[in-house]
Amino acid sequence: MYHLAQVNIAKLLAPIDSPQLLGFTSRLDMVNAMAESAPGFVWRLKGDGNDATSLRPFPDPEVIVNMSVWESVEALFDFTYRQADHTGVMRGRREWFARHEGAYMALWWVPAGHEPTLAEARERLDHLDRHGPTPVAFTFKERFPAPVPA
Template identity: 55%
Template sequence: MSDHHLAQMNIGALRAPLDDPSMADFVTALDPVNALADAAPGFVWRLTDEGANDATATRPFGPDVIVNMSVWEDVESLRAFTYRSADHLDLLRRRRDWFVPLGRPGLVLWWVPAGRLPTPEEGGERLELLRANGPGPDAFTFRDPYPAPGAHTGRERVTEPG
């Protein structure tokens, strides 16, 4: 068991308010997909609004920007849920139906000590770090993942004694 978990945050700029008929398929899918995440191997936690099963009312990045934030045991657990869960993958394929392309990264991954939950504000800082500097150990993407702090990957540089 690792002493770090993977935090993820992604944001989406809504094409219409959530109560608009054009958003009905997305809204209807929220509870089933959230339940799928909750039961997925490696899932640790996800952000929800007080008394709700999702975080669609949390809007720290503007009135039309929703936040999805969760914590997973590792990158592979999140990747499996994101890209190998048919229900979630169907939503990803339709994201342009409901969200305006941001033109910059809207997803960021980073490591947190196991047992500590990230905040949307921290996620915003990590997203800005990714946007400003590209992927690095403090803010990265699925395409360019970084190992957990202290993790042995087998790719560390070995120096000859000398």
């Protein structure tokens, strides 16, 4: 059995504790709680505290990361684009995050129970940049099915 891993990154327009990002940071706990209670949610990356904003796995220290695992593409898509509070937060992204060159989100299949690492996430984003969507790393627009268990 396989689950869907996702990573997305964003470059901050200001320090994480700045008033400019308050519209984002003040909603993190709410959005994370909604994700954890959403149908199909399995796991999410956490750093210090209850979110991953303290983690800086990329060379640019202004890049933050979000990574989670879901039971299916549909479960993640529904939370991302159909959950009203989450879409409300997404509408403010241009106030908080710089436009990103290259892949900023990647999806890939992992064996059920596997928690992806930040190194895996970087590899998937790099793969998507180099090769476009493939079964190794893909997007909502170009999806690939889970591997068939042997």
